[in-house]
Amino acid sequence: MTIDYALIWAGLIAFAVLAYIVLDGFDLGVGILFPWVKGQAHRDQMMNSVVPVWDGNETWLVLGGGGLFAVFPLAYSIIMPALYAPFIVMLLALVFRGVAFEFRFKSRNNQWFWDLAFAGGSIVAAFAQGVAMGALVQGIPVVGRAYSGGWWDWLSPFSLLTGLALVVGYALLGATWLMLKTEGHVAQQAVRAARVLGLALLGLIVVVSIWTPFLHEHFMRKWFAWPEMALVIPVPLLVLVCAVLFFKGLSQEKPLMAFLSVQGLFVLSYMGLLISFFPYIVPSAVTLWQAAAPDKSLKFLLVGAVVLLPMILAYTAYAYWVFRGKVGPTHHYHA
């Protein structure tokens, strides 16, 4: 029996992107919520809740991009030019919010500017990621080994909708993270935000889920043709379960439950996307086997992944453990 390295790697890249979404999602969300919380001390508290971990969270994005380059170079070289504008905008936005972490605490006079950079950068980065995802889902024209569309093709009602959905989703992740990690005024604000954002996100998930199968014929077969349907039906059912648990967590003041059930919503939506995509990596154009690098490249990097990824997960978990507990109004990290 031969081992399907391309399939293994598709799973690992998918994992890296998911890890990025569930980890950086909440720290982007904290930035998205910034404008709705007034007061320097409160904002300090919000930022301090993610300061020790945001850098590691963002590294998953580098692994997603770098991993795609390494193991699916054809997909990387088609997708990046196709989604040129959203990716450039996302990168610039991430630069803004990344430096804001450091600069904000060093500048009391121009702090409003770095507040703006942090919030604006977070909102724009989330929106651009959502747009990029939507544009990829709706499809990219390919001729030969290259992208063949124009540089505005990514812009469509669907991609704008997914952009909005991701901003709302990250904001909700951020709100439940703040419920978990802060107390006092910020935590109360977070609960109020979570209620509104939770309803909005569920609505958006429904709309996007109904819209998606109509974009490609093979999406439609996956979700609405028997017997494939039997395999995918648990996904929407579990979404329902997570939604119930989320509101239960909110009303019973169980922040961990609320946080995890929103993460569950993200994992399930992502699973739904993967189910739609498979076996394509660029929908209806390039399958993951067509895009894969030669086995020799896949094997070589797989050795590293098998050894290093568990170590990465272990010391990432350790870092979260070191900085466990709530960030109160008077409790601060300091150098």
Next chain:
Amino acid sequence: MDWLDAHTLARIQFAFTVSFHIIFPAFSIGLASYLAVLNGLHLATGRAVYLDLFNYWKKIFALAFGMGVVSGLVMSYEFGTNWSVFADKTGPVLGPLMGYEVMSAFFLEAGFLGVMLFGRARVGPRLHCFATTMVALGTFMSAFWILSVNSWMHTPAGFSQNANGQFVVESWLEVIFNPSFPYRLVHTVLAAYLTTAFVVGGVAAFHLLKMRLQKVALATPERSASQLAVRTMFSMAMWMAACVAPLQILAGDQHGLNTVEHQPRKIAAIEGHYETQARAPLILFGIPNSKEERMDYVVEIPYLGSLILTHTLDGVIQGMKEWPPSERPPMGIVFYAFRVMVGIGMLMLGLGFWSLWLRHRGKLYENVWMLRAALWMGPSGFVAVLAGWVVTEVGRQPYTVYNLLRTADSASPIDAAAVAGSLIAFVVVYFALFGAGTVYILRLMRQAPDTGHAELSVNEPVRAGGIVPPSALTGAETLKGQP
């Protein structure tokens, strides 16, 4: 403006973004090691001065590292957005090396950075020292992998090409340890160490000069502790300069010999030779005249060119005329950039030796001219690194993968307008944000190291948030407020 096509714009954009990026790692590779050494020395000796210095440079590291991370994130996607043909063709070879960089370096740095910056009180001195060492190891691993990638583009090895025109790997060992990699790795890492040493030395010199002016050197125990910290900093930096600068010149020489073997066109541009000749002179200065294919206004030393490049007096050095114009790198940029780099290297060597002499006479901290020179040489490492980078990258032209893939054939199928738009955005954003970052770093450097708070600050929160107390940035006020 016919020449301003998408491909040219993509080249400008890459040169711009990578030049900005390289400044930060060039500094943080050295600084991470310095922090690990300080932390280790404190653990071993228990002397407070090392922890004071650790806490001082830690804040500066946090800023520089943050800017390196975000500018590096841009690079990892730029291969795809602007150089998609290059990405498709080299992905199977270079992608896994970058994958290893992410997994063995970036995560290591990011995972332990939080503990290193904020976690001392939570994990204790031993684990804190371990975390610092892991961050330093991460910066080194990062240099290892990315320089392997870069070196492969200069001296590709261990590959074949498949039906799609992709490079595929025959031997990973040959790919990773390609012919120019060991030289480039040593040369670049030493450059990072020298850059950091001169920044540290420059900051120390600034404070030594200031203390001298204020004549408050031994007024109080705290002041003398502060002076001890600054002196320790200066002493360490000058030891580094004196030891590493000669090594670097040796490493540069060896790297040059390697380039003679693999990239003779780059050497022709570096040396400014159009004609192939034995007993070649060393051209100290001149103006390349590409129209008439000769050097104008030449100042040269006979035989020295052959002596340096072949280590014999009558060795033959190939001139640029050996190759058709379509194969030549632009001569002027490489020629001048090389002279800037070597000139700075010689100054660094001179300062290092001078410091040894003054140290021997016991005047290292008093000689005003020494301190002024060290202050002015503070940023010299950055200039040298950028110049060296220009020499090697422009000297590789007109190829991305030497002799195999032309730069003109590497770019994405993107409209010039899109590339121009993103280029303008990058220029504006980088200058604004990294300009601000530089200002914040300089403000931190203007503060003398805080002493006597080392262990106190571990147990007692003293500030509003972030990494640096806001009060540390308001200058004189703070100095008054502290003992």
